[in-house]
Amino acid sequence: MIPQMPFNHHLGFHVARMYKDGLTMECTPRPEMTNGHGTIHGGVTAALIDAAIGVAVIALSGGRPAGTVEMKVNYLRPGREGKFSCRAWLLKAGKTLVFGEAVVRDEHRRVVATGYATYIYLEENAANWSV
Secondary structure, X not given: OHHHOHHHHHOOXXXXXXXXXXXXXXXXXXXXXXXXXXXXXXXXXXXXXXXXXXXXHHHHOOOOOEEEEEEEEEEOOOOOOOOEEEEEEEEEEOOOEEEEEEEEEOOOOOEEEEEEEEEEEOOOOHHHOXX
């Protein structure tokens, strides 16, 4: 599924493991994905949380398209070099909305960030919506 999502593919995200309630996604940031302090950029961390929960929503619904409605990220410590993993859980799935949480850990298993997100199932032609 990630190769079909150009932004996530560009960041090097990949699903490491699927669970009945979510998944684990991994990423090894490249130098251009860091900030001026040499740590993983907060935008990359947020994107990893969004991707992990979002891919879990799509995969566990049988491929229904979905989009992010809202997201909250708590940055708890700077992420240094190495591989980062993001474990995402789907906490509540309704007919229209899905709510999930995620925890990002560094290669030493320290929690770097946590996040929550709500997704909405989209119609197949959602890309054609206009405001």
